[in-house]
Amino acid sequence: MKEAMHYRKEPVGKTRCLLCPHRCLLSNGKIGRCLARQNKDGVLYTLIYGEVSSYSMDPMEKKPLYHFYPGKMIFSIGSWGCNFKCTFCQNWNISQQKAAVESFEKDDIIGIALQNNSIGIAYTYNEPFVWYEFVLDTAKAAKEKGLKNVLVTNGFVSDEPLKEILPYIDAMNIDIKAGNESFYREICDGQLAQVMKTIKAVHEAGVHLELTHLVIPTLTDKPDEIREISSWIAEMSPDIPFHLTRYFPQYKMNIASTPLLSMKEAYEIAKEKLNYVYLGNMSDEHGGNITACPQCSAELIVREPGSASIRGLKAGKCGKCGKEIPGIF
Numbered sequence: 001m002k003e004a005m006h007y008r009k010e011p012v013g014k015t016r017c018l019l020c021p022h023r024c025l026l027s028n029g030k031i032g033r034c035l036a037r038q039n040k041d042g043v044l045y046t047l048i049y050g051e052v053s054s055y056s057m058d059p060m061e062k063k064p065l066y067h068f069y070p071g072k073m074i075f076s077i078g079s080w081g082c083n084f085k086c087t088f089c090q091n092w093n094i095s096q097q098k099a100a101v102e103s104f105e106k107d108d109i110i111g112i113a114l115q116n117n118s119i120g121i122a123y124t125y126n127e128p129f130v131w132y133e134f135v136l137d138t139a140k141a142a143k144e145k146g147l148k149n150v151l152v153t154n155g156f157v158s159d160e161p162l163k164e165i166l167p168y169i170d171a172m173n174i175d176i177k178a179g180n181e182s183f184y185r186e187i188c189d190g191q192l193a194q195v196m197k198t199i200k201a202v203h204e205a206g207v208h209l210e211l212t213h214l215v216i217p218t219l220t221d222k223p224d225e226i227r228e229i230s231s232w233i234a235e236m237s238p239d240i241p242f243h244l245t246r247y248f249p250q251y252k253m254n255i256a257s258t259p260l261l262s263m264k265e266a267y268e269i270a271k272e273k274l275n276y277v278y279l280g281n282m283s284d285e286h287g288g289n290i291t292a293c294p295q296c297s298a299e300l301i302v303r304e305p306g307s308a309s310i311r312g313l314k315a316g317k318c319g320k321c322g323k324e325i326p327g328i329f
């Protein structure tokens with residue numbers, strides 16, 4: 001077991017974890033809310049260093065990242081544990097309980113990525129920030145080998161650890177689960193304010209950023225709230241790609257799946273403020289997965305499940321009108 005980073009020792013053998021804003025205070029033997037960190041005799045340990053529950057070569061589009069090496073494959077790995085408890089979690093079997101794992105060294109992961117001609121490594125499936133020590137060590141070593149590092153995250157991490165890892169991260173997809181604190185508190189056991197802080201810090205650090213919002217009927221589909229979230233993103237930059245994802249019943253949530261009409265409505269609202277809005281978890285015939293030039297409407301990237309074809313994009317610019325398209329292509 002490896003000693004955790006970002007914690008402090010407290011009186012009578014307790015430890016205070018400082019990795020995320022839950023700041024768990026743990027007495028001897030106790031495990032944090034994320035399930036991934038434990039106090040043993042006054043020392044905090046990560047329980048999941050090198051423990052891999054899931055791995056796969058995935059299309060970049062699956063993360064989802066649409067403006068970051070479109071069409072490329074990325075070696076994607078996850079462990080177990082999460083600092084949220086979303087009642088709609090589709091990966092609850094690895095986020096809310098201990099999962100079967102294989103143990104890897106960071107060099108094993110890098111070796112597999114290189115052998116498979118992966119553009120890099122994506123840390124995903126469960127919450128990568130609760131896997132902090134292994135992600136940081138692997139990301140540092142991967143960068144030296146020319147691999148890109150991608151985090152797919154809920155964004156619920158404290159300022160210091162975020163600052164420490166960002167120089168090694170090339171792209172992130174962060175969830176905005178809702179535009180209000182009560183949803184975060186009651187449905188996710190999280191807090192929105194810190195997530196917004198993380199998003200701003202990532203944007204300001206110049207790391208490639210895309211955002212995702214799951215549209216859940218009656219909970220996160222309200223036009224005013226989608227307008228508010230979109231306006232907030234647009235204040236940072238209207239060029240940040242925004243993914244609206246269709247919800248299906250999962251885990252403890254049994255609300256019926258999102259009507260296609262609600263997805264279309266959410267799309268139109270977000271498009272009022274943002275240049276690149278995409279629909280996810282929907283069949284292609286419903287659109288919303290094409291990158292079009294916001295200036296002349298030329299089709300630049302067309303996506304199908306598992307692939308993306310770059311059509312009208314030349315050296316990062318629209319081939320028709322020359323508008324610069326944000327992203328790394």
Ligand code: SF4
Pocket residue numbers: 017018019020021022023024031032033034035036037083130
């Ligand atoms: S990372 Fe885990 S142990 Fe640390 S504060 Fe967050 S939930 Fe608690």
Ligand code: SF4
Pocket residue numbers: 082083084085086088089090091092095125126127154188
């Ligand atoms: S943050 Fe993601 S992994 Fe964690 S419980 Fe929520 S949906 Fe699941």
